[in-house]
Amino acid sequence: MPRCRVDKDEGEKHPGLLKLMQILSFLVVFVAGVVIGLATTSHISRYFTSQNELYSLINHFSVPNTLVEENCSGSDMCKGRECSSFHLFIHPENLTHTMSDDELFWRASMVSKKEDYYPFKRIPKVAFMFLTRGPLPMLPLWERFFSGHEKLFSIYVHALPGYELNVTSSSAFYRRQIPSQYVSWGSVSLADAERRLLANALLDYSNERFVLLSESCIPVYNFQTVYKYLINSAHSFVESYDEPTRYGRGRYSRKMLPDIKLQHWRKGSQWFEISRGLAVYIVADTRYYTLFKNFCKPACYPDEHYIPTYLNMFHGSLNSNRTVTWVDWSMGGPHPAMYEPANVTESFIESIRNNGTECLYNSETTSVCYLFARKFAPSTLETLLNLTSSVMNF
């Protein structure tokens, strides 16, 4: 075969080259051996170093042995760092902390991979989040509403920095203020405060639903009805609609492109109610929130657009797109009607509870559309307290 002969010829033609290649390959093997040898030695010494470090680490940590010997039964008497840390991890009792928003939102956005599994008896709770400037004039009404249902709710209050709620230790609102920051109504700091409330409430792993309320909000049903309605709902209650006027689409900025398009833009009431899953998404979001922070400034109000738009973009199917907080815009103007004692009658509260209107709940129609209502002047408190047993059933 011509081809074989050519190969053979080449080998025979260059005997000197063959010799050189042999020497070269010996050299390569030798150098490789030396390199491997050196590498192994240094690896071994490194290994011994880390072993030494490991021993010193073990010694270091076994010094405070007393920690293990402390009495860890019962969280109340716990003083050691290790004591009941799991209990405190899932139900933080002290709402005071020194985390920055960045740190808090990062921690609150953590989700267990063990879906719907909890290594403890979990009774789902509703987190009632009060966003207020200062006093809560409806506090006695809310205390009556909450009374007797202590295991089923948690309260969070965001007031202006420096303001301290003055309540006795028997109040449901006792020690329920979260670390707050200054809020300028209409600016992004309002959306920050909402996210801060959500994040603090997320730290309690039993909280399953999250309602945002103001100082002028009242409940129009009793606790059992509100709890059942929210806990069993397949959807969240965030009002979200497209408004093709200057008060809706007119507030959109093209600077939000390409992430947020005009077709994504939604408007809705600030007073939301959301599930734990959506709360985590909102606290975890940085990208879209930053666009609102930079490009939604008066006459664009982040509290009316950020959550409705964000949910519409990614989690629309989990939203009912309606709010459970009733409000009266019929008077016109930039603010909804504020009710005075003269307006608050049995038939008026009845009409908020059921006005012949129907809405969708878990894909079926119901006459129960609103659980809360606003805005009620502080002076209406006594009138309302007089109505709770006859109209609201609490």
Ligand SMILES: *[C@@H]1O[C@H](CO)[C@@H](O)[C@H](O)[C@H]1NC(C)=O
């Ligand atoms: C630990 O606490 C329990 C309950 O308070 C108590 O009965 C027990 O005596 C304590 N044990 C020690 C070693 O202090």
Ligand SMILES: *[C@@H]1O[C@H](CO)[C@@H](O)[C@H](O)[C@H]1NC(C)=O
């Ligand atoms: C809550 O924690 C803060 C800071 O960690 C501490 O100063 C305060 O005493 C604690 N309050 C209670 C009631 O434990």
Ligand SMILES: *[C@@H]1O[C@H](CO)[C@@H](O)[C@H](O)[C@H]1NC(C)=O
């Ligand atoms: C808190 O309320 C109590 C009783 O209502 C009152 O005596 C006390 O002065 C109040 N404290 C503050 C700091 O307002």
Ligand SMILES: *[C@@H]1O[C@H](CO)[C@@H](O)[C@H](O)[C@H]1NC(C)=O
């Ligand atoms: C709410 O709107 C979203 C679109 O953002 C839609 O997918 C969803 O079906 C609506 N929810 C209901 C209950 O109609």
Ligand SMILES: *[C@@H]1O[C@H](CO)[C@@H](O)[C@H](O)[C@H]1NC(C)=O
């Ligand atoms: C409340 O009552 C007053 C006095 O009767 C009336 O002038 C006002 O229009 C009422 N407000 C609303 C929102 O109905």
Ligand SMILES: *[C@@H]1O[C@H](CO)[C@@H](O)[C@H](O)[C@H]1NC(C)=O
């Ligand atoms: C109830 O419905 C009537 C007629 O639709 C309306 O005029 C009235 O303002 C409604 N009241 C409330 C409290 O929604």
Ligand SMILES: *[C@@H]1O[C@H](CO)[C@@H](O)[C@H](O)[C@H]1NC(C)=O
């Ligand atoms: C509330 O009820 C009490 C007792 O029935 C009555 O004395 C008081 O005047 C009522 N207050 C209002 C504002 O209706």
